Amino acid sequence: MASPNTEFMDEIAAYGGGEVKMCFQCGTCTASCPSGKLTSYRTRKLMRQAQLGLKEEAIGGEDLWQCTTCYACQERCPRGVPVVDIVIALRNIAVAEGHMFEAHKKTADALSKYGHAVSINDKVKKDRKDLGLPEIPPTVLANPKAKQDLDKILTITGFDKITG
Amino acid sequence: MAKSNKKYAFFLGCIAPLRYPGIEKSTRVVFEALGVELVEFEDASCCPAPGVIRAFNKKTWLAAAARNLAIAEKMGLEILTICNGCYGSLYDAAHELNNDKKLLAEVNEILAEIGMEYKGTTNVKHFAEVLYKEVGIEAIKAKITKPLDYKIATFYGCHFLKPSKIKDLDDPENPHMLDDLVEATGAKSVPRKQKTMCCGAGGGVRAGFPETATKFTLTNLENMKVSGAEFIVDVCPFCHLQFDAGQKGTGYAIPVLHLSQLYGLAMGMDAKALGVANHVTPVKL
Ligand code: SF4
Ligand code: SF4
Numbered sequence A: 001m002a003s004p005n006t007e008f009m010d011e012i013a014a015y016g017g018g019e020v021k022m023c024f025q026c027g028t029c030t031a032s033c034p035s036g037k038l039t040s041y042r043t044r045k046l047m048r049q050a051q052l053g054l055k056e057e058a059i060g061g062e063d064l065w066q067c068t069t070c071y072a073c074q075e076r077c078p079r080g081v082p083v084v085d086i087v088i089a090l091r092n093i094a095v096a097e098g099h100m101f102e103a104h105k106k107t108a109d110a111l112s113k114y115g116h117a118v119s120i121n122d123k124v125k126k127d128r129k130d131l132g133l134p135e136i137p138p139t140v141l142a143n144p145k146a147k148q149d150l151d152k153i154l155t156i157t158g159f160d161k162i163t164g
Numbered sequence B: 001m002a003k004s005n006k007k008y009a010f011f012l013g014c015i016a017p018l019r020y021p022g023i024e025k026s027t028r029v030v031f032e033a034l035g036v037e038l039v040e041f042e043d044a045s046c047c048p049a050p051g052v053i054r055a056f057n058k059k060t061w062l063a064a065a066a067r068n069l070a071i072a073e074k075m076g077l078e079i080l081t082i083c084n085g086c087y088g089s090l091y092d093a094a095h096e097l098n099n100d101k102k103l104l105a106e107v108n109e110i111l112a113e114i115g116m117e118y119k120g121t122t123n124v125k126h127f128a129e130v131l132y133k134e135v136g137i138e139a140i141k142a143k144i145t146k147p148l149d150y151k152i153a154t155f156y157g158c159h160f161l162k163p164s165k166i167k168d169l170d171d172p173e174n175p176h177m178l179d180d181l182v183e184a185t186g187a188k189s190v191p192r193k194q195k196t197m198c199c200g201a202g203g204g205v206r207a208g209f210p211e212t213a214t215k216f217t218l219t220n221l222e223n224m225k226v227s228g229a230e231f232i233v234d235v236c237p238f239c240h241l242q243f244d245a246g247q248k249g250t251g252y253a254i255p256v257l258h259l260s261q262l263y264g265l266a267m268g269m270d271a272k273a274l275g276v277a278n279h280v281t282p283v284k285l
Helices: A006-014 A018-022 A028-032 A034-038 A043-052 A055-059 A072-076 A083-096 A102-114 A122-130 A144-156 B015-019 B021-033 B058-075 B084-098 B101-112 B127-135 B137-142 B177-183 B210-227 B237-244 B259-266
Strands: B007-011 B037-040 B078-081 B124-126 B151-155 B231-234 B256-258
Touching (some): A018 A043, A028 A043, A043 A083, A055 A083, A072 A083, A083 B058, A102 A144, A122 B021, A144 B058, A144 B101, B007 B058, B015 B021, B015 B237, B021 B256, B021 B259, B058 B101, B084 B101, B124 B127, B127 B137, B127 B177, B127 B259, B137 B177, B151 B177, B151 B210, B177 B259, B237 B256
Parallel strands (some): B007 B037, B007 B078, B078 B124, B231 B256
């Protein structure tokens, strides 16, 4: 019989998902999950893979990335398992081990390039101007020094390793 | 009367200023009309996005969020967000940092490298929460000059009310706050099935698996159509994007308004100045 694998659970705990050990496999999460009704992703199964140390199964495929972080499962879990925290922890591990989809790399790249999750373009500049707003919003986009500060944070925390 | 002493640091985020500037504009003019001052939050970055950036590197997410929280702390103001993602991200980050001295110290080691410090005192609010709790339904009603008679599908999204364990704003399974806010304009919030279902965009799903996101949206659109709703009213530019741009090519054409835009219309403001003409799904008033 499969038994819990504490090594992988410790790794998950280091990313803030330690309470995965609390899951008693009732399946309420899967039953509440909108993604589970539309894709092959099954929340309860992911929790089990995490507990059993089935690392590649948990982090290697598409399923982990089909969660919209909607919290429907977490609200209903009878054990109070913070499912979204565990999904986030597993995704951190996946990314650290090189499992990242191209589309997500683009979002990461946008953050390094613009300091925002999306680009600024001429169309939006014009729309902003027409609405009487400054063409460039007063964020890091308008202040190179602030952007440099953000860049430094990205580098210190190792975000540069997944971009570029 | 609206309380005139209310003042917030106005956090723009990414999708509102860079994809739906009408939402930013509408929020500015509506809050001004309600006597709430929105102070410019200079130098802010992405919150950063909770389902993607936090999922890629939690340390980056927390440190960059702390930088935003520290800017507001220096301004001496609470943060007002107009997006569920920004709200979720900054609220969660503040919740973690304001209650964990050790984690705060770790993050401050990073902030020290850019000459900043976060003391752990910033509060983060959602604009709909501020409208409901600080301004109040009666003060809003007093400003409605053009009552609306639309049938509306209210869309709460996920990160506004959830996780309810740390937010406690409304019942996450059966909420009423947004319905009350919408009905203050004279419009009717119509009931529908699966009202609290996710739009499908979050967690990097719109970027990574757009066909999954569309399936979520289609389920919601069908429920909305059956309910007889003439408009979708949201409180998040990302849900707004998913419904407005994501509706293209689906055969549905239910116009989408951010609550700030609905309020602008009900206050008699010019629709063009509220940016509704820039939506992908045509907004016929
Ligand atoms: S609802 Fe909670 S306890 Fe039940 S399977 Fe899901 S995570 Fe485990
Ligand atoms: S948070 Fe993720 S796993 Fe939980 S119900 Fe929503 S999509 Fe499913």
